[in-house]
Amino acid sequence: MTTEVGHYENFPVASWLCPAAIRPAVVAIYHFARTADDIADEGAATAPERLDQLSAYRTALARCLASAAEPADAAQWPQVFGPLARAAERHRLPGDLLHDLLSAFEQDIRHTASGHVYADTAELLAYCRLSANPVGRLLLHLYGIHDDESLLQSDAVCSALQLINFWQDISVDHARGRHYLPADALQGQGLRLEEFSAGAPPEVQERCRQVVRRLCEEARALMLEGAPLARRIPGRAGWELRLVVQGGLRILDKIAAIDHRSWLQRPTVGKADLPLMLWRAVSGANLNPRQPAG
Known part of the structure; x- marks a missing residue:
């Protein structure tokens, strides 16, 4: 588990210590979370716009988990959900944990907007x-x-x-x-x-x-x-x-x-x-x- 210098990561990026058999899955999960974080935090979008985007992202995740055979380009984020679909199929990833991560980003948006x-x-x-x-x-x-x-x-x-x-x-x-x-x-x-x-x-x-x-x-x-x-x-x-x-x-x-x-x-x-x-x-x-x- 490594971190980029100057950019703190709670999420472990696949390092040289990560076994090759699971490295693609670790990278796929990382890019799923990183992209969701960017939706929630980057750019000049309003809070409602960010929540709408995350809602679409959650729908894409549900499709990905429901049908790993679905073409990657059927989602708005093929670079995320193509690899994630393959990882989910190979490793039987617990979908509720991936959905929980999105709930955290949604909570951050709402709390930031309200000054919670x-x-x-x-x-x-x-x-x-x-x-x-x-x-x-x-x-x-x-x-x-x-x-x-x-x-x-x-x-x-x-x-x-x-x-x-x-x-x-x-x-x-x-x-x-x-x-x-x-x-x-x-x-x-x-x-x-x-x-x-x-x-x-x-x-x-x-x-x-x-x-x-x-x-x-x-x-x-x-x-x-x-x-x-x-x-x-x-x-x-x-x-x-x-x-x-x-x-x-x-x-x-x-x-x-x-x-x-x-x-x-x-x-x-x-x-x-x-x-x-x-x-x-x-x-x-x-x-x-x-x-x-x-």
Whole structure:
């Protein structure tokens, strides 16, 4: 599972660690999600226009899953649904997980248009169930892993990645009208969303920092809850997941290194971080919940 430098991806792109037998399916699922994300987020379309487009995209998905033999050019997005149809037929992909991803994009559009603020972490995790957890479950399906413990640990890793993405991207999301900082965390520090700014007084910025710190601690705990899955999965799949876990934890380290002020600066992971991530993937040195990150 790799990520593009400078473009954060919760969704794993088929890397050299991905077995050749499932690589086309992983790429097909990735392009399905990437295209839906572009519909929801790119360009100058209005919210109703984006929802209409996603509705058409969902119809194309239903046709794709219902009849893998249907010609690829019968859909508006043949470059997406041709490969996805082949993957669905070969691997019996769970269609409900693909539909859940679309529901997450639809929710984002509606919430952005309305200025919705999530009430608490529980509501954020309900969103992660649609936006992130299907990714892990689809990959486990491709690897033939279906036991309940693995699925729950996968959910923990994927939800943690989504939350980490939120706390990494506060400055980016706020500029686009997307707000994931939960209302209960803000209220606990007597804060408003607009106070997460460079111009806020020092005492206000300190309270903002405390909010981000607490949210990052929760995300780290959730990641560590799911991390044992990577050591139980054999072969390349396990090594891919170890690196995914370490990528998420490294972002948390970077947020901590800027004193949890990620509403002012967006931390990123790059090639220079890879040796440390590889060492930690092998040693598991930072996976002890009682051990502080460093």
